[in-house]
Amino acid sequence: MSQSSKEKKKHIVLLWVENKPGVLSKIASLCRRRRYNIDSITAGTSHQPGITHITIVFLEQKVKIGQIVSQIDKLIEVISIEALAPKDVIDKELLLLIVRDKQVADRLLKMSRHDVNVRIINTVDHQPVLEIVGEGREIDHVIAELDMKQDVVKMVKSGLVALKI
Amino acid sequence: MIGADILIKSLLKEKVDVIFGYPGGVTIPLHDRLASYPQIRHILPRHEQGAALAADGYFRVTGQPGVCLTTSGPGATNLVTGIANAYMDSVGIVIITCQVATTVAGTDAFQEVDITGITQPITKQNYFVEDVKDLPRIVKEAFYLASTGRPGPVLIDLPVDVLKAEVSKFVYPKKVNLPGYQVPGKAEPRRINQAVKLINKSVRPVALVGHGVTISQASAAVKKFIEKAEIPVITTLLGMGAISDKHPLHFGMLGMHGMAYANYAVHNADLIIGIGLRFDDRITGNINEFAREANVIHLDIDPAEIGKNTVVDVPLLGDCKQVIGQLNSKIAKKSHREWVRQIHAWHDKTKLSKIKQEGRTQKSKHLLAADIVREIDQQTKGQATIVTDVGQNQMWAAQHFAYSQPGQLLSSGGLGAMGYSLPAAIGAKIAKPRADVWSLVGDGGIQMNIQELGTIMEYKLPIKIMLFNNGYLGMVRQWQELFFAKNYMATKLDNPDFVAIARAYKIEAHRVTTRAQARKMIKKAAASKKSILLEFMVGPEDNVLPMVPPGNTLKQTIVKRNK
Numbered sequence: 218m219s220q221s222s223k224e225k226k227k228h229i230v231l232l233w234v235e236n237k238p239g240v241l242s243k244i245a246s247l248c249r250r251r252r253y254n255i256d257s258i259t260a261g262t263s264h265q266p267g268i269t270h271i272t273i274v275f276l277e278q279k280v281k282i283g284q285i286v287s288q289i290d291k292l293i294e295v296i297s298i299e300a301l302a303p304k305d306v307i308d309k310e311l312l313l314l315i316v317r318d319k320q321v322a323d324r325l326l327k328m329s330r331h332d333v334n335v336r337i338i339n340t341v342d343h344q345p346v347l348e349i350v351g352e353g354r355e356i357d358h359v360i361a362e363l364d365m366k367q368d369v370v371k372m373v374k375s376g377l378v379a380l381k382i
Numbered sequence: 383m384i385g386a387d388i389l390i391k392s393l394l395k396e397k398v399d400v401i402f403g404y405p406g407g408v409t410i411p412l413h414d415r416l417a418s419y420p421q422i423r424h425i426l427p428r429h430e431q432g433a434a435l436a437a438d439g440y441f442r443v444t445g446q447p448g449v450c451l452t453t454s455g456p457g458a459t460n461l462v463t464g465i466a467n468a469y470m471d472s473v474g475i476v477i478i479t480c481q482v483a484t485t486v487a488g489t490d491a492f493q494e495v496d497i498t499g500i501t502q503p504i505t506k507q508n509y510f511v512e513d514v515k516d517l518p519r520i521v522k523e524a525f526y527l528a529s530t531g532r533p534g535p536v537l538i539d540l541p542v543d544v545l546k547a548e549v550s551k552f553v554y555p556k557k558v559n560l561p562g563y564q565v566p567g568k569a570e571p572r573r574i575n576q577a578v579k580l581i582n583k584s585v586r587p588v589a590l591v592g593h594g595v596t597i598s599q600a601s602a603a604v605k606k607f608i609e610k611a612e613i614p615v616i617t618t619l620l621g622m623g624a625i626s627d628k629h630p631l632h633f634g635m636l637g638m639h640g641m642a643y644a645n646y647a648v649h650n651a652d653l654i655i656g657i658g659l660r661f662d663d664r665i666t667g668n669i670n671e672f673a674r675e676a677n678v679i680h681l682d683i684d685p686a687e688i689g690k691n692t693v694v695d696v697p698l699l700g701d702c703k704q705v706i707g708q709l710n711s712k713i714a715k716k717s718h719r720e721w722v723r724q725i726h727a728w729h730d731k732t733k734l735s736k737i738k739q740e741g742r743t744q745k746s747k748h749l750l751a752a753d754i755v756r757e758i759d760q761q762t763k764g765q766a767t768i769v770t771d772v773g774q775n776q777m778w779a780a781q782h783f784a785y786s787q788p789g790q791l792l793s794s795g796g797l798g799a800m801g802y803s804l805p806a807a808i809g810a811k812i813a814k815p816r817a818d819v820w821s822l823v824g825d826g827g828i829q830m831n832i833q834e835l836g837t838i839m840e841y842k843l844p845i846k847i848m849l850f851n852n853g854y855l856g857m858v859r860q861w862q863e864l865f866f867a868k869n870y871m872a873t874k875l876d877n878p879d880f881v882a883i884a885r886a887y888k889i890e891a892h893r894v895t896t897r898a899q900a901r902k903m904i905k906k907a908a909a910s911k912k913s914i915l916l917e918f919m920v921g922p923e924d925n926v927l928p929m930v931p932p933g934n935t936l937k938q939t940i941v942k943r944n945k
Binding site: 234235238239243246247250283284287288290291292293294295296297 | 498502503506507510527560561562563684685686688689690
């Protein structure tokens with residue numbers, strides 16, 4: 218096996234599942250016992266009643282993704298599952314953060330462009346609260362720009378939600 | 383009518399004729415109603431694990447889901463080994479665990495345990511019944527899931543208040559609606575064409591036959607397949623019997639204790655056609671060296687098995703019988719005489735009848751397990767249903783009996799659960815009273831479910847129990863000898879008087895120490911219409927050979943012991 222295929226990268230997997238008790242727990246525990254590394258998982262309502270849409274981002278070797286998809290697909294409640302290339306999805310992630318001061322906020326506001334939207338939504342103890350919405354990769358870039366010790370008081374991330382196009 | 387009636391009526395719709403059940407606090411309303419339905423026979427094992435494994439045995443000889451029923455808490459947890467066993471070996475069973483009332487569920491009530499949580503990784507699906515109106519649908523789905531596609535265990539957790547709920551009408555659904563569940567049938571034509579190309583051009587092909595062939599009733603199709611293209615066939619432990627051992631193209635079992643010639647054939651093949659198996663580590667040896675020169679065609683009904691353990695050149699997703707049928711109409715009639723002759727040459731050098739003494743340390747006066755198994759084969763004219771335990775007895779039983787029918791060998795393959803033999807034999811005998819059921823078991827394994835002698839006694843089941851007593855947990859001792867410098871830590875057994883125990887259960891029993899006695903007693907057992915236990919005093923340090931030491935490749939199969 219070549220070095221590149223062993224490298225762990227982010228892979229987006231989209232699922233449509235029956236909205237029944239325990240489905241999310243079944244998927245999560247399957248991934249735990251088969252040692253699949255989940256980077257993020259989000260679940261929510263879809264346009265179809267009774268059907269939940271789930272986005273999972275795996276941090277895994279490319280060769281393992283086929284097996285991961287097959288194993289999850291065996292869960293009876295999983296109606297369909299698909300691993301997708303980034304070009305085939307629209308994805309968004311939300312970052313909420315409290316930053317140290319206005320200078321940091323200004324710096325982040327300057328990063329705003331068509332695929333990342335940065336805005337100040339509040340202040341807490343004179344510290345700006347920011348909402349940053351954008352593609353998963355762009356959010357990763359924003360995070361890479363931040364000095365967590367110097368710039369950030371608190372940060373939370375939503376996990377990726379993606380739509381197949 | 384109450385929920386319990388709904389359950390029983392649903393079971394009747396599924397043609398259930400036997401329940402292996404053990405009562406407890408929350409099953410009482412159900413057992414109370416069961417008394418009114420004589421169409422269903424209730425068998426009481428002596429431990430809940432016995433119920434699950436009996437249901438397993440029931441499926442393996444009938445192809446219909448076996449049903450077991452227990453109480454909540456400890457009743458449910460005692461099932462776990464049996465459920466895991468069914469899951470690993472693709473055995474369809476339906477498990478009904480009664481549960482504390484919904485009003486107290488989640489409060490650590492008396493005998494409450496989260497059995498749906500516990501069994502989630504070892505069931506194909508499980509259900510907690512919140513409302514009695516869902517019960518018929520759930521039972522319908524449970525049987526459908528347990529018996530279709532890749533079969534497996536399905537558990538229904540049934541709270542006692544749901545069992546007692548008053549119901550006015552019973553309506554059983556005609557169809558299941560499971561949008562996330564499809565059962566593969568035929569393979570894609572493009573894949574069939576790719577497979578046919580590989581088969582037609584192969585020079586040294588081997589067909590590997592697994593449990594899927596038995597489950598899908600594909601034996602006749604596979605036989606046609608191997609005969610048309612003259613392809614040598616080798617089986618896994620659970621594939622034994624799917625193609626008769628007596629077939630001229632059949633070359634035994636492969637793997638850790640497979641035939642050396644079978645392992646050599648697989649190692650040297652240029653094409654492996656895996657049919658209904660999962661390339662488990664016990665058959666592949668070192669996976670990186672497995673069939674290194676071969677293209678691999680893998681036919682299985684479970685997409686997750688294809689490519690899981692080995693690199694596959696042509697995946698064939700589908701039902702064994704249907705897909706082999708597709709191949710049969712397309713493959714060329716062909717001869718592989720040279721290749722078959724080569725395997726015959728390996729066979730002549732390493733055949734079992736020739737090497738059966740090689741596992742001994744020296745000229746021993748003890749009985750040889752191989753001789754006992756061969757004697758059972760002879761005395762039953764190869765027609766016995768053999769139910770093994772796990773360990774050396776299991777491998778000797780697999781090696782030395784010539785299986786000719788699917789479902790003739792019952793064994794705990796994937797899980798390797800000691801204690802399997804007695805309860806699974808009970809399940810098989812109850813399911814098929816006319817089958818001649820022989821339980822082959824070691825002195826360790828029999829003690830893991832020895833209480834089931836009580837079940838055999840109560841229901842007067844004429845099961846022939848062949849106990850191989852070597853005074854050790856033999857397979858572990860063998861590994862300790864070979865890989866841990868004979869450090870026999872915790873494997874020497876201080877055994878009870880098994881003959882006296884059997885007799886206490888009103889089962890005829892004899893201790894056998896000589897070849898002549900063995901012959902006489904096995905003949906007696908074969909003719910007997912009652913249960914009988916024979917305790918064979920076999921060599922304490924006899925080893926199972928051939929053997930592929932763990933981590934080695936199939937070509938490194940050992941056929942001689944270091945004496």
